[in-house]
Amino acid sequence: MKAEYKPATSKLVTRFDNELKNLLMEDLKAFRERNQFTSSNKQKAAQQQLVAA
16 A cells, blocks of 8 residues: 655645745735835825925
8 A cells, every 4th residue: 555645734834824925925016016106196195285284
């Protein structure tokens, strides 16, 4: 009978967590790059409102 290798559950969970974290970090980085100008425009608008007040 052949023995099957089964990785420990904790190792699988750790790997899953790491992969999920990497995917989320990549998505966040892409989101920030896409919305970089929007956030800077909001900051400029807020500063202009403060100067006008």
